[in-house]
Amino acid sequence: MATETLSAETQDSESPSKSKSQLAYDYLRGEINSGRYSPGYRLVLATIAADLDVSVVPVREAIRRLEAEGLVEFERNVGARVTMVNPREYEITMQTLSLVEGWATCASAPLLSKTDIARAREVNLELSETLDHFDPLAFTSLNREFHTILFEPCPNPHIRELVDRGWARLGVLRESIFSFVPGRAKQSVAEHEKILHLIETDADPLEIELAARNHRLATLDAFLEHETARSKHTRIKETA
Amino acid sequence: MATETLSAETQDSESPSKSKSQLAYDYLRGEINSGRYSPGYRLVLATIAADLDVSVVPVREAIRRLEAEGLVEFERNVGARVTMVNPREYEITMQTLSLVEGWATCASAPLLSKTDIARAREVNLELSETLDHFDPLAFTSLNREFHTILFEPCPNPHIRELVDRGWARLGVLRESIFSFVPGRAKQSVAEHEKILHLIETDADPLEIELAARNHRLATLDAFLEHETARSKHTRIKETA
DNA sequence: ATGTACAAAATAATATACGATTTTCAGAAT
DNA sequence: ATTCTGAAAATCGTATATTATTTTGTACAT
Numbered sequence: 001m002a003t004e005t006l007s008a009e010t011q012d013s014e015s016p017s018k019s020k021s022q023l024a025y026d027y028l029r030g031e032i033n034s035g036r037y038s039p040g041y042r043l044v045l046a047t048i049a050a051d052l053d054v055s056v057v058p059v060r061e062a063i064r065r066l067e068a069e070g071l072v073e074f075e076r077n078v079g080a081r082v083t084m085v086n087p088r089e090y091e092i093t094m095q096t097l098s099l100v101e102g103w104a105t106c107a108s109a110p111l112l113s114k115t116d117i118a119r120a121r122e123v124n125l126e127l128s129e130t131l132d133h134f135d136p137l138a139f140t141s142l143n144r145e146f147h148t149i150l151f152e153p154c155p156n157p158h159i160r161e162l163v164d165r166g167w168a169r170l171g172v173l174r175e176s177i178f179s180f181v182p183g184r185a186k187q188s189v190a191e192h193e194k195i196l197h198l199i200e201t202d203a204d205p206l207e208i209e210l211a212a213r214n215h216r217l218a219t220l221d222a223f224l225e226h227e228t229a230r231s232k233h234t235r236i237k238e239t240a
Numbered sequence: 241m242a243t244e245t246l247s248a249e250t251q252d253s254e255s256p257s258k259s260k261s262q263l264a265y266d267y268l269r270g271e272i273n274s275g276r277y278s279p280g281y282r283l284v285l286a287t288i289a290a291d292l293d294v295s296v297v298p299v300r301e302a303i304r305r306l307e308a309e310g311l312v313e314f315e316r317n318v319g320a321r322v323t324m325v326n327p328r329e330y331e332i333t334m335q336t337l338s339l340v341e342g343w344a345t346c347a348s349a350p351l352l353s354k355t356d357i358a359r360a361r362e363v364n365l366e367l368s369e370t371l372d373h374f375d376p377l378a379f380t381s382l383n384r385e386f387h388t389i390l391f392e393p394c395p396n397p398h399i400r401e402l403v404d405r406g407w408a409r410l411g412v413l414r415e416s417i418f419s420f421v422p423g424r425a426k427q428s429v430a431e432h433e434k435i436l437h438l439i440e441t442d443a444d445p446l447e448i449e450l451a452a453r454n455h456r457l458a459t460l461d462a463f464l465e466h467e468t469a470r471s472k473h474t475r476i477k478e479t480a
Numbered sequence: 481a482t483g484t485a486c487a488a489a490a491t492a493a494t495a496t497a498c499g500a501t502t503t504t505c506a507g508a509a510t
Numbered sequence: 511a512t513t514c515t516g517a518a519a520a521t522c523g524t525a526t527a528t529t530a531t532t533t534t535g536t537a538c539a540t
Binding site for chain 3: 044045046056060076077078079
Binding site for chain 1: 261306307308339340343397402446
């Protein structure tokens with residue numbers, strides 16, 4: 001009956017104390033985001049419930065939410081597993097991300113302070129510095145940081161949430177791309193600077209949106225070309 | 241659209257027989273999409289469970305999924321209700337919809353057959369015919385049909401799903417807009433024809449995307465101007 | 481060796497039970 | 511009349527129990 005498991009951190013006097021369902025959700029999402037649960041990982045209800053010292057019911061609810069978010073896949077009478085990101089899935093997700101992140105970046109642009117932009121530029125500098133002694137993992141992490149600065153102030157919470165889900169969904173995969181196609185990293189840094197420049201100069205919103213979108217699509221293209229040299233990916237052309 | 245719950249699940253002998261959880265989900269989503277559960281409607285677990293002749297557990301899971309999709313809102317120890325669509329929420333949702341539907345329409349364009357386009361044009365003709373003896377409800381229904389034809393073949397299932405959720409989320413509200421601002425209906429028909437023309441003539445994908453996007457944003461603007469005459473909504477400008 | 485049959489184990493799906501929290505509302509105090 | 515108080519009712523949150531399905535392993539026949 002776990003009466004004592006109220007436990008540790010919060011609790012005592014008057015904390016709201018997250019629901020078990022929320023606890024399970026946060027836990028699972030954290031494990032997935034961090035990559036500790038990598039794509040394909042099997043989510044066994046009883047095991048997770050035992051780990052968190054709760055019953056399976058809240059865990060099931062958490063998994064249902066993750067399912068609706070596309071982070072885990074469910075099969076009747078078999079169970080849930082972290083969504084696999086095969087090449088096709090990667091393409092679809094990156095496409096979606098390019099769309100929502102492009103918009104989010106564009107919508108955030110006028111809300112960015114000079115400090116924000118300076119910070120982003122600093123991160124991009126670090127990115128360019130890693131190019132010599134190239135470390136895909138570090139690069140990926142900084143890359144995420146860079147983009148987060150740029151889409152964070154997005155005033156539309158739905159779209160903001162979709163951006164987050166997209167990044168989460170790519171999971172571990174997102175690291176490999178820069179290992180596969182090292183040349184992409186350098187180009188990426190240059191495109192970052194271009195985006196910053198557009199923001200600084202109050203460029204046409206549409207131009208910013210498309211720059212951000214195509215930046216992501218270019219990474220996707222690099223991946224697809226690596227996958228199958230002959231693949232031809234349709235994308236929106238740059239407006240000259 | 242409530243079209244997913246159909247199919248014969250009435251077999252006794254050896255049908256896969258949807259899970260109770262899925263049954264509850266389909267039921268609830270159908271009720272919400274159809275507007276029978278209108279925004280703010282309180283979803284009482286025990287009641288729904290009794291209606292469907294299942295226990296509350298599967299119903300809770302269904303509600304969790306709907307929560308993650310943004311169709312219902314949850315409050316701890318209080319319960320779930322169909323998401324309220326206040327003006328701010330309406331704006332955010334329409335903005336999101338303009339983004340994903342614009343893309344979906346653009347991506348569907350090359351996949352539309354001549355028959356599809358003819359069908360869409362026919363629906364638009366019906367739309368224009370209702371303008372005389374104007375019936376907002378009928379107009380809204382046909383409007384949905386028109387757009388569904390245009391974004392249905394979208395090859396990216398994630399984005400396709402986001403479009404569906406957007407429409408579902410607007411719920412009943414979507415009807416009222418054309419009642420509030422009758423003038424918008426006529427303009428809408430004209431914009432539909434413009435979109436069809438762009439698709440037929442294999443226009444630049446970006447142009448199609450922006451036409452579809454701005455079409456929706458124009459409806460949003462009409463609503464916002466109706467709401468507060470002084471509101472100033474920033475939007476992406478047409479490329480001249 | 482290979483494949484089938486069937487039992488056993490693992491796991492998911494659902495129901496029921498019960499404690500916890502919020503809401504409602506009658507009645508007392510002001 | 512208004513506000514406070516404290517049950518009672520409604521409803522949610524979670525644990526436990528039961529049933530159903532899938533998977534696994536093993537013995538047996540070919």
